[in-house]
Amino acid sequence: MTLKGKTAVITGSNSGIGLGVARELARAGADVVLNSFTDRDEDHALARALGEEFGVTARYIKADMSKGAECRALIEQAGVCDILVNNAGIQHVAPIDEFPQDKWDAIIAINMSSAFHTTAVALPLMRKAGWGRVINIASAHGLTASPYKSAYVTAKHGVVGMTKTVALECAREEITANAICPGYVLTPLVESQIPDTAKKYAMTEEEAKQKVILERQPSKEFATTEQIGGTAVFLCSDAAAQITGTTISVDGGWTAL
Numbered sequence: 001m002t003l004k005g006k007t008a009v010i011t012g013s014n015s016g017i018g019l020g021v022a023r024e025l026a027r028a029g030a031d032v033v034l035n036s037f038t039d040r041d042e043d044h045a046l047a048r049a050l051g052e053e054f055g056v057t058a059r060y061i062k063a064d065m066s067k068g069a070e071c072r073a074l075i076e077q078a079g080v081c082d083i084l085v086n087n088a089g090i091q092h093v094a095p096i097d098e099f100p101q102d103k104w105d106a107i108i109a110i111n112m113s114s115a116f117h118t119t120a121v122a123l124p125l126m127r128k129a130g131w132g133r134v135i136n137i138a139s140a141h142g143l144t145a146s147p148y149k150s151a152y153v154t155a156k157h158g159v160v161g162m163t164k165t166v167a168l169e170c171a172r173e174e175i176t177a178n179a180i181c182p183g184y185v186l187t188p189l190v191e192s193q194i195p196d197t198a199k200k201y202a203m204t205e206e207e208a209k210q211k212v213i214l215e216r217q218p219s220k221e222f223a224t225t226e227q228i229g230g231t232a233v234f235l236c237s238d239a240a241a242q243i244t245g246t247t248i249s250v251d252g253g254w255t256a257l
């Protein structure tokens with residue numbers, strides 16, 4: 001299959017899953033717009049290198065997904081958005097009665113509300129093009145809960161609900177909306193949790209990965225960014241044209257338990 005002629009905007013895509021999804025969409029022929037809240041030479045160089053590697057147009061646009069106006073400006077500046085991947089996300093772990101309000105607000109804004117703003121501006125562009133794909137990167141935590149992750153779990157459940165609503169609103173058009181729910185993927189977000197986890201349980205970092213982080217993932221393996229990206233490519237394919245309003249788990253069996 002080819003996504004030649006399509007343009008994908010991927011939020012939060014200068015590392016981890018977002019970058020992996022951008023790479024797989026570009027490999028399939030899509031032009032891509034990378035994004036994060038930084039505006040460094042290396043961000044633009046990353047986009048240039050990706051474009052050269054896959055022979056597609058790749059741009060980097062700075063926009064802070066914690067701010068509604070910047071989310072909207074990202075899509076406006078992209079100008080075209082056939083495939084929207086809402087991926088930007090952060091995490092904070094604390095008991096709910098000690099959860100800092102600023103962390104709560106940031107997680108809800110970046111992990112959930114950003115998808116509302118980008119989708120609102122992207123849908124008219126998709127309608128104009130007569131085709132569109134909204135792909136929200138939710139989480140196994142959009143389907144199940146874990147203690148101490150109240151804001152993250154709330155935001156990801158919200159994203160799953162928003163995905164279903166968008167799917168219904170666009171059901172008579174060539175526009176689908178689906179959520180990918182990854183289990184653990186070894187990205188900077190997860191890597192940053194390993195030293196503290198190891199310290200907390202008095203383990204080596206390798207033991208912390210296997211016994212604590214992967215405890216709920218029956219495969220006992222991390223999913224890869226390529227696998228998440230490949231799932232996004234599938235959702236853009238003709239084979240997935242009738243798949244809308246659903247969640248696809250890429251979690252080594254976590255949510256089957």
Ligand code: NAD
Nearest residue numbers: 012013014015016017036037064065089139184185187189
């Ligand atoms: P990551 O930290 O590698 O990537 C997060 C991305 O979001 C980065 O590109 C970062 O620059 C960007 N970002 C953060 N704040 C931003 C902001 N205010 N504006 C714009 N961009 C911002 O983490 P990741 O693991 O790749 O996470 C990506 C998504 O996947 C998140 O939504 C996360 O919740 C979800 N997810 C990750 C895992 C996992 O195990 N890694 C599992 C399930 C879901």
